[in-house]
Amino acid sequence: MKWIALIAVTLTGSLLLVGVGDFPEWGDAHSAANEGPKLESGEQIATAVSQSFLTDTDELTQVPNVVTAVLADYRGYDTMFETVVIFAAGLAIFAILRVFGGDEVKPMRAPEDDTFCEGDHSRIIIGTTCKLLIPIIQLFALYVIAHGHHSPGGGFQGGVIMGASFILLAIARDLKSALDWFSEKTFMRLASVGILIYAGFGVLCQFFERNFLDYGALKTVMFSSEQMARSYAMLGVEIGVAFTVTAIMFAIYANLSSRGELKQGL
Amino acid sequence: MENAIVIISMALICVGMLFFLGAAVGIQRFPDFYTRMHAAGKGDTLSSLLVILGFSIFQIYDLEFSKDWFSHNGVTLLVILKLLAICVFIMMTSPTSTHALMDAGWEDGIEPKLKKDKPNNALKEDRK
Amino acid sequence: MIPIFDYILLIFLIVAAVISLKVKDLLSASMVFGIYSFLICLLWAEMGAVDVAFTEAAVGAGVSAVFLIATVYNTKRRSSD
Numbered sequence: 001m002k003w004i005a006l007i008a009v010t011l012t013g014s015l016l017l018v019g020v021g022d023f024p025e026w027g028d029a030h031s032a033a034n035e036g037p038k039l040e041s042g043e044q045i046a047t048a049v050s051q052s053f054l055t056d057t058d059e060l061t062q063v064p065n066v067v068t069a070v071l072a073d074y075r076g077y078d079t080m081f082e083t084v085v086i087f088a089a090g091l092a093i094f095a096i097l098r099v100f101g102g103d104e105v106k107p108m109r110a111p112e113d114d115t116f117c118e119g120d121h122s123r124i125i126i127g128t129t130c131k132l133l134i135p136i137i138q139l140f141a142l143y144v145i146a147h148g149h150h151s152p153g154g155g156f157q158g159g160v161i162m163g164a165s166f167i168l169l170a171i172a173r174d175l176k177s178a179l180d181w182f183s184e185k186t187f188m189r190l191a192s193v194g195i196l197i198y199a200g201f202g203v204l205c206q207f208f209e210r211n212f213l214d215y216g217a218l219k220t221v222m223f224s225s226e227q228m229a230r231s232y233a234m235l236g237v238e239i240g241v242a243f244t245v246t247a248i249m250f251a252i253y254a255n256l257s258s259r260g261e262l263k264q265g266l
Numbered sequence: 267m268e269n270a271i272v273i274i275s276m277a278l279i280c281v282g283m284l285f286f287l288g289a290a291v292g293i294q295r296f297p298d299f300y301t302r303m304h305a306a307g308k309g310d311t312l313s314s315l316l317v318i319l320g321f322s323i324f325q326i327y328d329l330e331f332s333k334d335w336f337s338h339n340g341v342t343l344l345v346i347l348k349l350l351a352i353c354v355f356i357m358m359t360s361p362t363s364t365h366a367l368m369d370a371g372w373e374d375g376i377e378p379k380l381k382k383d384k385p386n387n388a389l390k391e392d393r394k
Numbered sequence: 395m396i397p398i399f400d401y402i403l404l405i406f407l408i409v410a411a412v413i414s415l416k417v418k419d420l421l422s423a424s425m426v427f428g429i430y431s432f433l434i435c436l437l438w439a440e441m442g443a444v445d446v447a448f449t450e451a452a453v454g455a456g457v458s459a460v461f462l463i464a465t466v467y468n469t470k471r472r473s474s475d
Contacts, residue, residue, distance in 0.1 A: 067445040252461060256468070
């Protein structure tokens with residue numbers, strides 16, 4: 001069985017390597033992707049799509065970071081279903097692992113005593129550092145989400161960092177105190193609300209007789225020009241993505257670490 | 267002035283690299299888990315701090331001193347500020363993570379390597 | 395883009411990938427997988443794809459390592475093959 005797998009992997013890998021040979025040189029200015037398609041005689045028939053992304057994006061959407069504009073506007077439909085894939089992953093983990101009921105597990109610390117920083121000397125240092133760091137991490141996550149128009153970042157990255165801050169809380173204390181902040185009801189609702197926000201922006205455009213996710217239609221709602229409406233709508237969409245990703249990241253961790261009982265983590 | 271900035275930043279980065287080397291050698295050569303973590307934690311923290319401080323001092327090179335220098339140098343100042351923020355972050359997280367690893371090792375029952383004539387009864391009592 | 399730096403990173407990348415497949419201890423394998431993620435993040439950042447590198451650093455090295463360790467903790471630690 002191992003040998004069959006090895007042969008299959010080697011064959012696929014060598015086919016991919018043969019395919020690489022047809023690629024243009026790295027950074028070749030005259031390749032089809034950078035210059036646009038050409039006729040056999042060398043006549044230019046159109047400029048390349050990538051070129052128009054680079055030159056027109058700032059004018060059309062007022063977003064300096066081209067990657068965010070492409071991700072949230074030009075291929076917004078694709079990104080919406082990427083978010084749905086993450087949501088489906090969370091639902092799959094929930095459906096496979098989540099166990100209701102079961103034995104009552106005694107929590108590592110009683111929930112009412114908030115002596116997180118006193119007593120139990122081995123927890124003092126970790127507890128204090130987490131108390132200091134978690135607000136900073138969450139602030140950074142919000143910065144990444146909101147500043148995705150101007151610098152690398154956006155909904156996915158910011159959402160993952162936000163979810164990681166809750167995971168840090170769950171590792172440093174126990175799962176129960178993280179679930180007090182961010183209960184199962186909240187995160188499953190938040191995951192659905194995120195996708196609803198994204199799809200809501202798309203449907204809202206249809207009310208103004210434009211295509212699904214054609215944000216330019218929202219200029220009357222946003223009280224601004226069509227370009228700025230695109231920029232604002234992208235921010236809204238990124239926030240929706242961030243909601244879903246935050247919730248699903250924490251949901252996956254909570255289910256994986258507690259064997260689906262959500263009682264006692266690692 | 268400009269030469270001094272370059273020399274100071276280069277010196278900081280080189281000293282940081284030296285401490286990185288020391289940390290790596292320490293991880294290889296020390297006998298047991300706790301001494302290895304000691305080398306890794308201390309050497310790593312100090313060397314990262316030194317290297318990033320060197321970067322932030324090198325960024326002063328890009329500042330232009332003119333009349334309304336604050337509006338000209340916004341980007342450079344932001345870079346320096348971000349690097350210093352990373353310094354603060356490393357100073358908080360790196361020792362804590364070392365401590366957490368040590369603590370996990372102790373709870374897992376890793377014995378520290380002691381001298382042969384020294385009984386480690388005290389350690390065993392502490393574990394209970 | 396510095397070619398020699400790229401080649402060194404690629405060699406380390408292959409070494410990390412092979413180690414994470416070969417190692418019997420699954421906890422070590424997931425740690426080496428985190429190293430692999432950081433290396434590929436560095437490679438992407440160095441090639442100019444900063445957005446992708448940021449995603450890899452957050453998802454690949456940060457969260458997925460935690461997921462793998464949580465899974466190893468709740469299943470068995472030794473690989474069977």
